[in-house]
Amino acid sequence: MIEGTVDVLATRYAYALMFVVMGIGMYMMIANENLVKKLIGVNLFQTAIFLFFVAVAFVEGGSSPIVPATENPGELAMASPLPHVIVLTAIVVGIALTAVGLALIVRIYAEYGTLREDTLREVRADE
Amino acid sequence: MSEVAEMLPALLVAVPILLAAVPIVLGLRLERTGWSVAAVTTTALTAATVYLAAAVYETGRVVHVLGGWGETENRPQGVGIELVADEFSVLIALLVTITAAGALAYMRAGGPRGNTFYGGYLLLVGGLLGLSLTGDVFNMFVFLEIVGLATYAMIAAGDGPESAVAALKYLILGTVGASLYLIGVGFLFMATGALNMEVLGEAIPQIAEEGGSDLTLLRAAFAFIFVGFALKVAQWPLHTWQPDAYQHAPDGVTPVIAALVSTVSAYALGRIMYNVFGPEFLTATPYLTEIVVAVGAVSVVAGSTLAVIQRDVKRMFAYSSVSQFGLVVAAYGLVTQTAFVGAVVHLIGHGVMKAGLFIAAGLIAVGYGARTVDEYAGLAKNRPFAAGATALLLIALVGIPPSAGFIGKWYIAVGAVQAEAWTVAAVVFLSTMLTIAYAARLLEKMYFTPATPVESPHPPGPVAADGGEPAGRDSIRRGSPEAVSFGMLAILVTIALSAVVIGFAGGAFFEWLEPFTSEVFTE
Numbered sequence: 001m002i003e004g005t006v007d008v009l010a011t012r013y014a015y016a017l018m019f020v021v022m023g024i025g026m027y028m029m030i031a032n033e034n035l036v037k038k039l040i041g042v043n044l045f046q047t048a049i050f051l052f053f054v055a056v057a058f059v060e061g062g063s064s065p066i067v068p069a070t071e072n073p074g075e076l077a078m079a080s081p082l083p084h085v086i087v088l089t090a091i092v093v094g095i096a097l098t099a100v101g102l103a104l105i106v107r108i109y110a111e112y113g114t115l116r117e118d119t120l121r122e123v124r125a126d127e
Numbered sequence: 128m129s130e131v132a133e134m135l136p137a138l139l140v141a142v143p144i145l146l147a148a149v150p151i152v153l154g155l156r157l158e159r160t161g162w163s164v165a166a167v168t169t170t171a172l173t174a175a176t177v178y179l180a181a182a183v184y185e186t187g188r189v190v191h192v193l194g195g196w197g198e199t200e201n202r203p204q205g206v207g208i209e210l211v212a213d214e215f216s217v218l219i220a221l222l223v224t225i226t227a228a229g230a231l232a233y234m235r236a237g238g239p240r241g242n243t244f245y246g247g248y249l250l251l252v253g254g255l256l257g258l259s260l261t262g263d264v265f266n267m268f269v270f271l272e273i274v275g276l277a278t279y280a281m282i283a284a285g286d287g288p289e290s291a292v293a294a295l296k297y298l299i300l301g302t303v304g305a306s307l308y309l310i311g312v313g314f315l316f317m318a319t320g321a322l323n324m325e326v327l328g329e330a331i332p333q334i335a336e337e338g339g340s341d342l343t344l345l346r347a348a349f350a351f352i353f354v355g356f357a358l359k360v361a362q363w364p365l366h367t368w369q370p371d372a373y374q375h376a377p378d379g380v381t382p383v384i385a386a387l388v389s390t391v392s393a394y395a396l397g398r399i400m401y402n403v404f405g406p407e408f409l410t411a412t413p414y415l416t417e418i419v420v421a422v423g424a425v426s427v428v429a430g431s432t433l434a435v436i437q438r439d440v441k442r443m444f445a446y447s448s449v450s451q452f453g454l455v456v457a458a459y460g461l462v463t464q465t466a467f468v469g470a471v472v473h474l475i476g477h478g479v480m481k482a483g484l485f486i487a488a489g490l491i492a493v494g495y496g497a498r499t500v501d502e503y504a505g506l507a508k509n510r511p512f513a514a515g516a517t518a519l520l521l522i523a524l525v526g527i528p529p530s531a532g533f534i535g536k537w538y539i540a541v542g543a544v545q546a547e548a549w550t551v552a553a554v555v556f557l558s559t560m561l562t563i564a565y566a567a568r569l570l571e572k573m574y575f576t577p578a579t580p581v582e583s584p585h586p587p588g589p590v591a592a593d594g595g596e597p598a599g600r601d602s603i604r605r606g607s608p609e610a611v612s613f614g615m616l617a618i619l620v621t622i623a624l625s626a627v628v629i630g631f632a633g634g635a636f637f638e639w640l641e642p643f644t645s646e647v648f649t650e
Contacts, residue, residue, distance in 0.1 A: 029299060042302050049309050056317055083316070086265055090309065093272045097302055100279050104295040111288030120292070 014055035022048035033117045035108065039101045046094045050087045057083035132182035135175055136191040136210035136260045139220065143168055143253035144273075147246045154242030161245030162235060168249055169228035172256070176224045180217045187642060188213040190262070205323030211262035214643040218471065219259040219394045222478050226386045227252045229618050233486050234379040236612035237493055239284045247284075251277035251383070258391050264312050264403065265322045267395055268305060271359065275301045278388050282376040293371035300368045304358030311351035315403075318344040327403045335408050345404075346412060352399055353419065359392040362422050362456060363429040366449045373445035378489030381441060385448060386482035390474050393455050397470060401647045406462050416460045423457025424554045426450060431561030435568075438499045440488050443565055444481065447524070450558055451477045457551050458539040464648045466542025472636045473535025476629055480524050480531055483622035487517040490619060494611035500568060505578025512616055514573045516623040521566040523623075526559050529630035538633065 009016055021044060028041025057080040065081035109115055112123050146168050150161035182189055189212040192198075196207025212220070227248075254273035261267050279301070283294040316322060318341045319330040334341045354365075361369040369389070373381050400409060409415055430450030437443040451473070458470035488498075491513055497503050507514040523530035528537075536555050543551035 026303075029303070035295065038299060042299055045303065046306055049306055049313070052310065052313055056313060082322075083313075089265075089269060093269060096276055097272065097298065100276055101295065101298050104279070104283055104291050104298065107283065107291040108288065108295065111291065124289070124292070 014051065014058070018048045018052040018055065021051065035105050035115050035117060035120075036102075038117075039098065039105065042101070043094065043098060046090070046097075050090060050094075053083040053087045053090075056080075132179060132186075132189050133191055135179045135182075136189060136212050137193060139172060139175055139179070140210065140253055140257040140260060143172060143249045143256065147249040147253065150242040150245045150249075159240065159242070161240070161242040162231065165245040165248055166228070166231050169224060169231060169252060172252065173221075173224040173228050176217070176220045179212055180221060183212055183214060183217050184639075205321050205326035208266055209262035209323060209325075210260045211324070212260055214640050215394075215398070215471065216259045218475065218639070219391060220256055222475050223252065223255045223259060223387055223391065226478065226482050227255075227383065229622070230379065230383045230386075230482065230486070232614040232618040233382065233489065235614050236610075237379050237489060237615055239377045239379055244281075244284055247277050247280045248383075251281060251387075255387055255391050258395055262324050263322055264315060264324060264327065264399070267399075268309050268312060271305050271308065271392070271395070274388060274391065275305060278372075278384055281380045281384060282372050284380060285375050285377045287375070290375040290377070293368075293375040297368040297372045300358055300365070304355045304365075306355070307351050307358070308355030311348045311355060314344045314348035314351065318342075318348065324398070324402050328405055331404055332407055335411060345408070346415075349404060349408075349412070349415065353396070356392060356396040356399075357422060357456075360389050360396060360452050360456065361449050362453060363426040363449060366426070366430070369449060370442050370445040373448070373485075374439060374442045378485075378492060381489065382482040382485040385444070385485050386478040389448065389452060390478045393452055393474055396456070397459055397467070400459055401467065406648060409462050416462055419460030420457050420548060420551060423453045423455070423460060424550060426453025427457065427554050427558045428453075428561070431558055431565070434565045435561060437565075438501070440491075440498060440500060440503070440569070441485065443500070443569075444484050444488065447562070447565065448477075448481060450561070451481075451524075454536070454539060454555065454558060457554065458542060461539075461542050461546045461548055461551060463542045463546045464644045465538055465545055467644060467648075468637050468640050469535055469538025469540075469542050471640060472531075472538055472629075472633065475636075476523075476531030476535045476626070479622060479629060480520050480626050483520045483619060483626060484517065484524070486615070486619050486622065487513060487520065490611055490615050491517070493615075500572055503569060503572040504576040506573040509578065512620065513611075516619045518570055518573065519623040520626055521570060523626040523630070525562045525566050529627060531626045531629035534630050534633040534636075538637075 025041045025044030025046075025048060028044060029038050030041075032038050032041060059077055059079050062077040062079045065078045065084065067076065067078070105115065108120070112120055114120055114123065146164065150164045153160040153164070179189065191210045191212075192207040193210065194207065196202070198204040251274060254270050254277055257270035258267065258274055261270055275298075279294045279298045282297060283291050312322070315327060318334060319327055321327050321330055331345060334345060358365045373385055376384055409419075427450045430446050430448070430453055434443050434446035434450065437446060455470045455473050455477075458466040458473070461467075491497050491503070491506065491510070494513065495502075495506060495510055497506065507518075523532045526532040526536045528534075536559065540552050540555045543549070543555065
């Protein structure tokens with residue numbers, strides 16, 4: 001049982017890491033009262049997914065997915081290029097999300113003068 | 128099929144996204160060009176979608192492979208990115224373009240102004256069309272996020288700071304939903320090595336038959352995708368962003384968001400469930416359909432119960448959306464042809480009715496100053512057209528025939544009986560009762576409660592400036608009917624009438640979807 005767990009962790013550590021990072025991100029999102037830190041949590045959550053895709057693309061002994069012009073492409077062992085492209089797109093989406101989120105936080109700060117969610121709740125309840 | 132029709136899916140997505148920059152650029156020189164650009168674009172998109180629908184009716188599916196990366200001898204299918212217009216997606220695309228064009232009639236006088244706003248609006252339309260036409264699971268994620276980003280910006284366009292808080296809440300939850308979907312896509316890719324929906328649809332039954340670790344991956348993929356969409360579609364208990372977002376969005380924006388954003392996400396869920404995973408996988412996996420049905424059924428009951436206790440009208444309609452989408456999800460879980468058609472009809476009918484109800488709520492807030500249920504008192508006497516249209520839409524939402532609400536519920540109920548899922552049949556009945564509970568409250572206020580005394584804006588005698596009643600308190604001030612433009616009233620009446628007309632079109636929907644459903648449900 002323990003040996004099996006160690007074995008899985010040794011070979012699949014990237015997946016284990018991904019779920020740990022994802023959990024930390026999720027926890028930050030829920031437990032942190034600071035809105036900026038919440039957004040950092042969202043980012044961490046997304047980054048974990050990017051790591052996951054990169055881990056999926058890994059091929060044992062494979063090179064980076066750039067095909068040299070001289071060699072026969074059929075015989076090369078390469079990492080799968082598709083997940084990399086996907087992750088690039090997803091990173092761009094993530095940046096856009098962060099930008100919009102930060103813009104909203106700036107607006108909230110300008111209106112309420114606080115970044116903390118519990119204070120925000122009190123201020124809004126008073127109105 | 129004609130070459131024009133083959134180009135259209137790409138143009139429908141690209142044109143609004145590219146034109147989103149035009150109002151901002153023009154805005155450097157000219158003021159208030161945004162509305163005109165948006166109106167011309169959405170009208171043109173509506174015409175293009177109608178043409179595409181006609182082409183789909185004649186020749187079946189229209190597939191556009193971007194960049195000419197289509198299937199060739201040494202290139203298998205699914206390498207290029209596909210946009211697919213079939214009977215199902217064209218129906219949703221029509222709803223998107225027509226609602227987007229129609230809502231502008233309200234926004235002309237009542238909605239948020241500014242060129243940047245209309246830039247975001249066109250981005251939203253482009254994202255929604257992309258989400259409905261895409262044939263690739265990863266592109267679905269990208270469009271889901273484009274729709275999300277545009278929606279957050281639309282909601283934050285409201286006047287008060289509350290809208291920014293609501294938008295941030297939606298942003299965090301919406302991102303989690305889309306990210307969970309992305310993990311699901313990752314698992315799908317691990318199991319099959321494909322992202323194209325059609326290729327996936329062929330690969331998944333094979334894997335399901337072989338079993339093994341790939342099947343476990345598929346099940347995990349479905350779980351992540353379903354939870355992700357449950358967040359986007361606002362299923363109980365993941366609905367908490369929706370009431371805030373709908374309530375605090377500007378009055379002109381809520382109809383568009385309520386009618387389209389969650390609807391298109393629900394469409395995407397149906398597309399994934401039936402085109403990618405397929406009915407066989409759904410029925411063969413233990414407890415899968417039961418869980419989907421349970422989530423939907425609980426949402427129906429929870430959503431309508433919460434709607435009954437709301438005082439703010441927009442918030443009440445928002446909770447009502449939770450319950451109506453619950454019906455759609457429950458219908459998806461039944462996996463019968465009739466229930467599926469019912470889900471599609473209900474999606475479209477609900478989109479039309481909710482757009483109408485939120486336009487009515489905005490119009491009444493502007494023209495009558497009423498935002499809570501109590502303030503609707505005496506509306507029928509003072510604003511007969513607005514009250515009549517609202518009443519018609521509410522009755523349609525309850526599901527009194529002939530109306531859009533009835534026909535969808537009828538098919539879902541028949542599908543539930545066919546599948547011998549008696550709880551769903553009972554839930555359809557119960558949801559009707561609960562819908563009556565909140566619709567009747569509003570109807571009673573509008574028609575049978577006399578208006579609360581209105582304080583004149585210019586009270587006789589000296590104006591009390593020393594601590595007397597402030598003359599313009601929100602709860603008693605009544606807006607002027609002049610604030611309601613002809614376009615606002617016209618679009619409301621049109622939507623109310625179309626909600627009735629759709630009620631007669633049940634058979635037509637069934638026939639229209641026949642090629643799609645018969646392909647999906649072949650046993």
